[in-house]
Amino acid sequence: MKVLVCVKRVLDPQVKARVKADGSGVDLANAKMTMNPFCENALEEALRLREAGIAEEIIVVSVGGGKTEETLRHGLAMGADRAIQVVTEDSLEPLAIAKVLKQVAEQEAAGLVICGKQAIDDDSNQTTQMLSALLGWSQATFASEIKIDGEQATVTREVDAGLETIQVKMPAVMSADLRLNEPRYVKLPDVMKAKRKPMDKIELDSLGLDTANRLTTLQVEEPEGRAAGIIVNSVAELVEKLRAEAKVI
Amino acid sequence: MSNLVIVEHDNNEVAAATLHAVTAAQRIGGDVDLLVAGENCGAVAEAAARIAGVSKVKVADDAKFGHHLAENLATLIVEQAQGYSHILASATTFGKNVMPRAAALLDVAQISDIAEVKSPDTFVRPIYAGNALATVQSSDAIKVITVRTIKFEAAAAEGGSASVEQISGGADTSLSSWVSQAVADTDQVDLTSAKIVISGGRGMQSGDNFSMLHSVADKLGAAVGASRAAVDSGFVPNEFQVGQTGKVIAPDLYIAVGISGAIQHLAGMKESKVIVAINNDSEAPIFQVADYGLVADLFEAVPELDAAL
């Protein structure tokens, strides 16, 4: 089975996002970028499926501009067999990304697609579900455990009430939650090896898809900050403040 | 304008989160109808009809919707979408799972996690773990929306008298089936609607030590939450997690115990009315958002707090 893993290049989670002065978006110039953490979990799971003899080939795909190649190289260094970059400088919405990924999944005859549960920049949490809908495949989101057994997979999902287990027919589209696994560290020899692995580039325009944006971002601003509070010196003082001043207990 | 709100429920009760989505629909304006899809969910439909401000409740009572599997439910939402300008659900794992699927089938965008309605086509939503707020305008004929519950008060659960209409439709795709649900501790106060929450982090050191927090919580009628580090370490189950990838809450009082205050944790609690931090590291970033900070060893401070209440 071929596994397609969708990865996104995002602002490093340790870096605080700064809004541009003109309110047009978040300032990413010279910012440290990484592979979206959830996508690393998705890729790690695919690698484990290959190690277990369930997956034969792992393809990482990303839709994005010039530097997206770095993120794909990281995926190759983690252990993916080859990479596909769908090249565009536009910032596409999840629906458009899903249309692109659908074409790639079909062209590659993938038997399983794994995405991250959400991208930590835009926090949309949509692409997986949309891709699954467009392909007409089964859907298993927020996975913290995946067991594949021939034509079926059993997936444990992290939901608000706890853990839900479902069974899905293959092929399926799944999204990885952080507790699915612990992504491996990349070692230097892997980085060297990754340089020689195949990387296909497909121009977005060549796919002939309607990827027009449906949303216009009118403004991006910083939320109001919280005023700094006070340090209390004892538990007694804390309780007194909560009762008399804040009146919350 | 006309709104259809997808009701989240367990076939017995309407989830509290839905009441917030109803308020968001009312802000948009026009009629507000509800869709209840489930199995033997008559009680839910009756309760839904009593929610204030609702015109009509559509009920699809069928085994194929029993466990709210996204593939089946999305087909019903798509059929029902015709005639509505806005389709909404709460941004819970229920809404996040099914709504993008329905949106894609309708070939429209989804607007995730709205925090404010500016006009019927313009909404504010947090991005970057809440470190930025984007105002977006939709050009789609049908707007599919998930609602950030903490930003809209709950609609009154009683007082309405909507009509109830039985409907059929939706496909049984047989793509997936429900196997089981780990049973959550029913004694625990619901984290998302609790007025007071006390959360523990890695500093708690073990799951057993969470009993200290439960004891305080019992006295305050509070829910217990946790940081991701505490969940990853196996101290408490995943449903306790507060943050960017856990639950987003805004109680009247949030007490963070042994939590450092990473961006991703703050994303889930920084809109709480009053924040208390108990941490033995005076440099911990949590103190920057805390109204009341106590620099102390939690193993002394928490029992003392318990005794003082």
Ligand SMILES: Cc1cc2nc3c(=O)[nH]c(=O)nc-3n(C[C@H](O)[C@H](O)[C@H](O)COP(=O)(O)OP(=O)(O)OC[C@H]3O[C@@H](n4cnc5c(N)ncnc54)[C@H](O)[C@@H]3O)c2cc1C
């Ligand atoms: C401030 C700001 C403003 C923006 N404004 C706009 C705007 O006005 N219009 C606009 O179209 N876009 C805009 N974008 C970017 C764009 O919305 C997102 O990149 C895109 O919508 C995908 O959403 P997401 O990453 O949140 O998807 P999610 O659904 O959260 O992503 C889930 C998973 O889908 C997969 N995935 C997502 N994107 C890709 C990709 N590019 N390649 C491969 N796999 C992927 C990954 O597996 C990922 O983990 C903006 C972004 C920011 C930060």
Ligand SMILES: Cc1cc2nc3c(=O)[nH]c(=O)nc-3n(C[C@H](O)[C@H](O)[C@H](O)COP(=O)(O)OP(=O)(O)OC[C@H]3O[C@@H](n4cnc5c(N)ncnc54)[C@H](O)[C@@H]3O)c2cc1C
């Ligand atoms: C993509 C992504 C998503 C994430 N999503 C979330 C999320 O949803 N929620 C979340 O919480 N995190 C999330 N995280 C993780 C987050 O970055 C932090 O790692 C996590 O919040 C740290 O948890 P903590 O504060 O309990 O642990 P630590 O950062 O280790 O802090 C422990 C604190 O306890 C204090 N302490 C220790 N002993 C004592 C004592 N005896 N008395 C008093 N204080 C003591 C220490 O001083 C320290 O400040 C996410 C990370 C990523 C990359």
